[in-house]
Amino acid sequence: xFANLSERLSKTLRNISGRGRLTEDNxxxxxxxxxxxxxxxDVALPVVRxxxxxxxxxxxxxxxxxxxxxxxxxxKIVQRQLEIAMGDVNEALNLAAQPPAVIxxxxxxxxxxxxxxxxxxxxxxxxxxxxxxxxxxxxxxxAAIKQLQTLAESLDVAFFPSENNQKPIDIxxxxxxxxxxxxxxxxxxxxxxxxxxxxxxxxEIQAIHSYLNPxxxxxxxxxxxxxxxxNTAKAFNDALPLTGVIxxxxxxxxxxxxxLSIRHITGKPIKFLGVGEKTDALEPFYPERLxxxxxxMGDMLSLIEELESKVDKEKAEKMAxxxxxxxxxxxxxxxxxxxxxxxxxxxxxxxxKLPGMGNLPSGAMDMVGDKSMTRMEAIINSMTLxxxxxxxxxxxxxxxxxxxxxxxxxxxxxxxxxQFDEMQRMxxxxxxxxLAKMMRGMKGMMPPGMLGR
Numbered sequence: 001x002f003a004n005l006s007e008r009l010s011k012t013l014r015n016i017s018g019r020g021r022l023t024e025d026n027x028x029x030x031x032x033x034x035x036x037x038x039x040x041x042d043v044a045l046p047v048v049r050x051x052x053x054x055x056x057x058x059x060x061x062x063x064x065x066x067x068x069x070x071x072x073x074x075x076k077i078v079q080r081q082l083e084i085a086m087g088d089v090n091e092a093l094n095l096a097a098q099p100p101a102v103i104x105x106x107x108x109x110x111x112x113x114x115x116x117x118x119x120x121x122x123x124x125x126x127x128x129x130x131x132x133x134x135x136x137x138x139x140x141x142x143a144a145i146k147q148l149q150t151l152a153e154s155l156d157v158a159f160f161p162s163e164n165n166q167k168p169i170d171i172x173x174x175x176x177x178x179x180x181x182x183x184x185x186x187x188x189x190x191x192x193x194x195x196x197x198x199x200x201x202x203x204e205i206q207a208i209h210s211y212l213n214p215x216x217x218x219x220x221x222x223x224x225x226x227x228x229x230x231n232t233a234k235a236f237n238d239a240l241p242l243t244g245v246i247x248x249x250x251x252x253x254x255x256x257x258x259x260l261s262i263r264h265i266t267g268k269p270i271k272f273l274g275v276g277e278k279t280d281a282l283e284p285f286y287p288e289r290l291x292x293x294x295x296x297m298g299d300m301l302s303l304i305e306e307l308e309s310k311v312d313k314e315k316a317e318k319m320a321x322x323x324x325x326x327x328x329x330x331x332x333x334x335x336x337x338x339x340x341x342x343x344x345x346x347x348x349x350x351x352x353k354l355p356g357m358g359n360l361p362s363g364a365m366d367m368v369g370d371k372s373m374t375r376m377e378a379i380i381n382s383m384t385l386x387x388x389x390x391x392x393x394x395x396x397x398x399x400x401x402x403x404x405x406x407x408x409x410x411x412x413x414x415x416x417x418x419q420f421d422e423m424q425r426m427x428x429x430x431x432x433x434x435l436a437k438m439m440r441g442m443k444g445m446m447p448p449g450m451l452g453r
Contacts, residue, residue, distance in 0.1 A: 042258075043260045043261050058081070059077050079295055087263045097215045099183065100180065101215045102176070102215060103215070104191065106217065107220035108193050108194060109193035109194055114144060117148060117188050117190045122279050122280060123282050131185045133158045133160055133187050134187075134188045137189055137191050139163075160175040172208055189212065217240060221258065223247045224249050224258075226257035233262055233265070233266045243268070244270065271284070331391055331420060334380065334420050335388075375416075378408065379403075379412065380416070381406065
């Protein structure tokens, strides 16, 4: 996520030097680098100008906090301006309305609007314990209604049926009546997307908005379109009273221009980030957390929340008890850990939220990506129960059989066994209760050279 911008800013800010005060002279070159990094990230020019001006005004003549170096003070100022550019604070959905609270979703075709409807329904159901109904008023795109129905069924969310030959206004009228009669807390309406902003589309969505009077009108936009995303959001906002933005495909956006431009151009907050294809890959947007990630400082709060919501507490408790009793950590336990990690989006996802991960060499993240984890799972699944319980017996001929059964090479089996040994050692340190030892153990699990010196 925003890898290019993060790399450029982290490198630039590491190079800043100063003596005891930040002056115009000693920050000039750094500001020029920051400006270039933002422009290369496709941040809108007015946003870049305002950003640089504010950083300069806040930095020049700034007395350095005794506990900080001038460089650290400057980074603090840049971080604060990143937060302000993106909206300063998290703005949650406003669902304080006579039920059902209606959420209207708007956006261009291909932005991930229908998927976002499903993700949002799941989020409200699981995190806020809301009874949610979803409906599609997209009568133009083939299979749009079916797509939402299939998604709703997979999420166990109520779906209101509609047909392509109906008028969108009739669909939403029927859905609203049904939601009221059946005491739904929230009604999420998926509207038609177009390939571009056009007057017919605007007329239709304005009519739907006027009829429903939604508490939230969210614009769904693809982060990978950069500052164009902000301009499209502005065009919608001029015709429709938007209350916020859902920025999708953020996990594939190496630049970050949309996230840094939308608030300034539209005046509307980003409320959610779509960070993957999975149905739980929707995160509430916290400017301060994203600013921290952009500057390579990680996002420990989001990581903790993710761990709390997705880790199977019963299995974790069982593992802890097993270790306390002095029972060994075997390959069955290792497989369970890999599966838990997959539930949280994989090692790569977790690592992006850890401080300093932006400084990893290129290609390092690929070594702990989904493919690597899938390969390790396949290798363990190709073993006998005896081999999983007693890994020491896995020698030459067994390795060949396991490699053939899992569609891998013998060196892949050796690599997996080495990583298991590291994990086993780490678990022994955890048993002795040393957190510092555990962290050193984690470093040992990474491929050589990944965490630097």
